Amino acid sequence: MMIQDIAPVRFDNHYDPSARPAPESFAVHFRGRALLCAYDAPQLRFPTVAELPAGDYIYLFRLDGQAFFLRRDEGALAAEGCAYEDINLFRSAQPQISAFAAVTAYHLASWYAEARYCGCCGTKNVHDAAERMMRCPSCGHMTFPKIMPSVIVAVTEGDRLLLTKYANRPGASRFALVAGFTEIGETAEQTVAREVMEEVGLRVKNIRYYKSQPWGISAGGLLLGFWCEVDGADEIHLDHVELAEGAWVTRDELKRVYQDRGVALTNEMIVEFIKGNNP
Ligand SMILES: [Zn+2]
CATH class of the missing domain: 3.90.79.10 (Nucleoside Triphosphate Pyrophosphohydrolase)
Structure with missing residues (x-):
């Protein structure tokens, strides 16, 4: 069983510009390679938006309708029962849909972290309004997720x-x-x-x-x-x-x-x- 073999659960990676974090949405926060989560090996649980103090989010994806949002804080956050755990936990964490969500969120979080500035002119990028892309407001250069x-x-x-x-x-x-x-x-x-x-x-x-x-x-x-x-x-x-x-x-x-x-x-x-x- 490979990490992406999560059927019948449906992975919806389409960027949804209208998505807003709801109290029950899952909040994903990384500090470097460390993921904020409740981890009682092998059981992995993400904190919900309601469990974290208010802050900025970027929509990531949905798994069977459950939305995941990336939390944009530099500093550490606290949530009941949660701690920062190395992302390598995805290799054995359960349920596997949560492990898949963790590593896929890590991919996007890594990309958002390195796409903050325009690679052509150095201006701070802004998120495109329609698709998953960072756009330079100065020279128009577009940066897409790295694969x-x-x-x-x-x-x-x-x-x-x-x-x-x-x-x-x-x-x-x-x-x-x-x-x-x-x-x-x-x-x-x-x-x-x-x-x-x-x-x-x-x-x-x-x-x-x-x-x-x-x-x-x-x-x-x-x-x-x-x-x-x-x-x-x-x-x-x-x-x-x-x-x-x-x-x-x-x-x-x-x-x-x-x-x-x-x-x-x-x-x-x-x-x-x-x-x-x-x-
Ligand atoms: Zn630029």
Whole structure:
């Protein structure tokens, strides 16, 4: 189950300029990576607008009609039973719709924080009246929410899957797949081939798209999952700056050792490989 798999709950991300915070609307407030919430692991609850002192809000989205608003304060706020918790809680928080709301709100909050000023002339931006866009009142430059494509790559060779572990990264204890952001001027398939070569020194073939996943925790990520096979030599040459480990792991060994039941596309692809469902 990936973080965005919340059906039958309906996610409505359409910007609604007429939306106003009601007492029962959920209020989302971040201080850096910390989210104001009531968190009794794994249960996550957002404070309502009524539970916070009066202040400024920006409409975010609705989940089955329940509206979420971003609170625009620099300082810390207090609400009954709430504290500031690291946004990484979204990986295991329940119910999953609240975890999805938290990470999606984080994506938008990060973008609003960096879109305060015009990137062309430095004037303070204002929110557009009709759509989710920041507009410069001086030069008219428009800034839209940032979405950055990146790839997750499952490289296979028969019944073996290439797993990696990141060096110097939060969550680095977890198994990962080769991954990286798409760079200017390349296709997602070219990103796949380049990242695999850079990280583990392997050539790949039969690159096939699998699924995508919104991943707001990486400041606007949109993950594109790909399967591919090693082309030629299978000897790993590790990029030690990015990776701490890289290894071929057999399906049988993964069946025995793989326990990470996360909400990320990476986890789903590893589980699909273990089940023999990789294309
Ligand atoms: Zn400007």
